[in-house]
Amino acid sequence: MSTGTGRTDADPAGSGLEAALARLGERSEPTDFELRVLRHVGVPQSRYDAYALLDAPAGGLYVAHGPAGVTGAALGAEVADGRAFEELHRGRTGRAAIPAATPPPGVRGALRTGRAKQLRIDLSGLTPVERSVLTAVREIPRGQLRPVSWVAREAGLHDGEPVPEALARNPVHLLVPCHRVAHDAGPPCDAAYGPRVGEALRRDEGIEPEYLRDLLRGNTVFLGSDTTHIYCHPTCAHARRITPPHRVPFRTVGAARSAGYRPCKSCRPLAA
Incomplete structure (x- = not known):
């Protein structure tokens, strides 16, 4: 039915215009x-x-x-x-x-x-174990992953069991980079947020999910170089420089050591 304004009662554009005009009369305070x-x-x-x-x-x-x-x-x-x-x-x-x-x-x-180690971050509301875990996580470089057992060692814990729980309690997303933690078997942990969010954060840092899936399919937990006889975490900056013909995959630290390889001094695999 016509209202005499040139539109019908059901005209959504008209109601939207009226709402916009009403908002113009509202006072908007400055951000601060x-x-x-x-x-x-x-x-x-x-x-x-x-x-x-x-x-x-x-x-x-x-x-x-x-x-x-x-x-x-x-x-x-x-x-x-x-x-x-x-x-x-x-x-x-x-x-x-x-x-x-x-x-x-x-x-x-x-x-x-992607470097937030120097930021002052207040973790005082957490338990001592949680603070230790998240402080260790802050040491993981941009574009790299470290396993739960590595985080546990850096946090001074005897095993990795408390690590996922501490990651889930992370109150400072991204600046404490929980997306850089993986399970010991290789897949990302993503305890602080879902896999889709974690994947987006890792991709932004150059960690392609396809690369991680290839590692999992090949049961590759560590990568060695047959020229240096050093083994690394696969996302370590040094591991990324190993050309395909010289990559030697390892499933365990024991296998790498038995083959005569020594741990990288940069990414420091668990036996370092």
């Missing part, structure tokens, strides 16, 4: 408005953190920070929007997360280079 208000009225900074959304694979990265450094980060693929991140952060830390115009210093560079 809430932060300035909290500081002005003297709310202690210990009660809240600031956060920003940065460009990153898997839907971007929400990063919260306070005086002690980065206090939390979640991939856009894992949280629906800023409000969901705020609720997640409050539930984990007990502090509010307030939108900010800029992230803390160093975060953009860490995301660009």
Whole structure:
């Protein structure tokens, strides 16, 4: 039925226009408005953190920070929007997360280079074992994988059992690169997020899933070079430089050692 406005009652374009006009009359506060208000009225900074959304694979990265450094980060693929991140952060830390115009210093560079070891990251809300595991994970270079047993050794643990549980509790996605951890048999662990998200993060770093699948099909856990007689984790930068005719696959450390190969001093396989 005509309404006398040139459209019908069921015209969705008209209703959309009216909604847009109504929004024009709403006041939009600057991004840092809430932060300035909290500081002005003297709310202690210990009660809240600031956060920003940065460009990153898997839907971007929400990063919260306070005086002690980065206090939390979640991939856009894992949280629906800023409000969901705020609720997640409050539930984990007990502090509010307030939108900010800029992230803390160093975060953009860490995301660009994949090197976040120098960032101040606050893991104080975790257990000592969880902190040790995630601190070890921070040492894994961009574009490389390390097995659970390697992480356990670096964390000072007797076995790898607590590692997947600690990875699942990682409160700082991507900046603590859990996507660089694999099971000892070879496949990625992906305890902190699903395989699809982990694959997107690894692909962004040049770790192609097809390469990992080829290794699994060949039961290759380590790669040796028949010219240097050194064996590495297959994604080690040195292993990537071994040309196909000189690659020697190994299933176990024992097989590599029995063949007269010694461990790489860079990626330090478990027997190093």
